[in-house]
Amino acid sequence: MKKLIRLSKSSLSNIEKKLVIEVLDEEFLGMGKYVDIFENKLRKYFNREVVCTSSGTSALQMALQAYGITKNHEVIVTSLTYIATIQAISATGAMPIFCDIDEDSLTINPEEIEKLITKKTRAIVPVHYSGGVGKLDKIYNIAKKHKLIVIEDAAHSFGGYYKNKKIGTTGETACFSFDGIKNITSGEGGCVVSSNKKVIEKIKDIRLLGVKGDSENRFNQKRSWEFDVDEQGWRYHMSNIMAAIGIGQLSRLNEFAINRRKIANLYDIEMKRIGCEFIKHNYNKILPHIYVIKLPIEIDRDYVRKKMEENNIQTGIHYYPNHYLTKYKNSKIKKLNVTEKVYKQILTLPLHNDLNNNEIMRITKTLEKIINESRSNNNNN
Numbered sequence: 355m356k357k358l359i360r361l362s363k364s365s366l367s368n369i370e371k372k373l374v375i376e377v378l379d380e381e382f383l384g385m386g387k388y389v390d391i392f393e394n395k396l397r398k399y400f401n402r403e404v405v406c407t408s409s410g411t412s413a414l415q416m417a418l419q420a421y422g423i424t425k426n427h428e429v430i431v432t433s434l435t436y437i438a439t440i441q442a443i444s445a446t447g448a449m450p451i452f453c454d455i456d457e458d459s460l461t462i463n464p465e466e467i468e469k470l471i472t473k474k475t476r477a478i479v480p481v482h483y484s485g486g487v488g489k490l491d492k493i494y495n496i497a498k499k500h501k502l503i504v505i506e507d508a509a510h511s512f513g514g515y516y517k518n519k520k521i522g523t524t525g526e527t528a529c530f531s532f533d534g535i536k537n538i539t540s541g542e543g544g545c546v547v548s549s550n551k552k553v554i555e556k557i558k559d560i561r562l563l564g565v566k567g568d569s570e571n572r573f574n575q576k577r578s579w580e581f582d583v584d585e586q587g588w589r590y591h592m593s594n595i596m597a598a599i600g601i602g603q604l605s606r607l608n609e610f611a612i613n614r615r616k617i618a619n620l621y622d623i624e625m626k627r628i629g630c631e632f633i634k635h636n637y638n639k640i641l642p643h644i645y646v647i648k649l650p651i652e653i654d655r656d657y658v659r660k661k662m663e664e665n666n667i668q669t670g671i672h673y674y675p676n677h678y679l680t681k682y683k684n685s686k687i688k689k690l691n692v693t694e695k696v697y698k699q700i701l702t703l704p705l706h707n708d709l710n711n712n713e714i715m716r717i718t719k720t721l722e723k724i725i726n727e728s729r730s731n732n733n734n735n
């Protein structure tokens with residue numbers, strides 16, 4: 355049996371390992387100096403205020419909360435996203451309102467957004483699917499016209515650029531994830547990037563159970579003993595161990611960018627050859643998180659996945675539409691034609707920093723063979 359090719363994985367070097375050992379040796383594992391350092395490095399990277407969090411999900415939830423999103427509010431979002439986006443919205447008490455997507459980018463379709471706006475609508479959460487931001491300008495224009503907040507779910511897009519600015523800095527507030535398989539990881543973790551100082555200050559307290567000023571104390575390796583709380587908080591801070599991994603990963607961003615782009619470019623050539631080309635990204639600008647193809651309509655995706663698995667190649671589906679889930683089924687759903695159609699055809703191929711050219715060719719050759727077999731099976735039936 356050939357070596358297993360994983361769909362995604364972390365890529366950890368001696369840089370991260372050394373930093374983690376440093377934290378272990380200091381025996382201060384919680385939120386302290388290393389989180390302060392990581393936050394400062396991210397602040398420099400974005401040239402904006404940053405708050406580190408326990409996950410991308412908690413970053414989104416706290417950002418929504420900091421903007422006052424709460425029950426009886428509606429938040430417009432795509433259905434083709436990780437459940438995290440949707441649960442972050444419903445955690446605030448607000449209702450996710452599912453909007454259809456553009457078939458070429460799988461990001462929210464601005465033309466559909468306006469049809470969903472009601473008196474209760476407060477925010478739009480665009481998801482930068484696979485790394486690209488879609489029609490972000492149009493989304494901001496609609497938001498401005500209807501006085502809505504935009505919070506970008508930038509979990510897929512760390513390291514990318516939009517209009518020659520870093521993704522996450524072209525609007526007001528964006529949330530990133532540093533979970534194990536994202537463009538950079540801090541083990542688990544995430545951050546909120548915002549130009550809105552009030553929002554940042556609020557989240558700094560919310561992440562530490564609402565304890566006012568506790569972030570500064572912890573960065574000085576202290577704790578708050580007598581304090582005030584004026585808002586629901588959560589235990590959503592980042593730990594020193596996580597930050598140590600994050601610091602190491604951020605220093606390797608250039609390596610990750612080169613490798614991820616190289617892999618995606620090679621896939622593009624191969625997919626064009628076998629007729630599965632799909633999202634057209636400019637890889638000089640964005641840093642791809644996942645590589646998604648659209649199978650020809652007559653090909654059975656589950657058959658392809660099964661055969662790839664038999665060849666020891668993992669594949670994925672990004673994502674099972676959230677409006678199919680029991681918890682979210684009953685929200686006011688219009689038919690999402692593009693989402694429902696495209697979901698059946700999408701397939702995610704392996705993409706991570708440590709994939710080599712031979713493995714990419716093994717993946718694409720195997721896929722080609724399976725598609726051809728599937729076609730001849732169809733013809734024989």
Ligand SMILES: *Cc1c(COP(=O)(O)O)cnc(C)c1O
Pocket residue numbers: 409410411412435436438439481507509510530531532533542543544
């Ligand atoms: C990973 C991810 C999140 C959540 O991030 P976690 O760090 O796993 O909580 C949110 N949205 C999208 C689109 C993601 O891929």
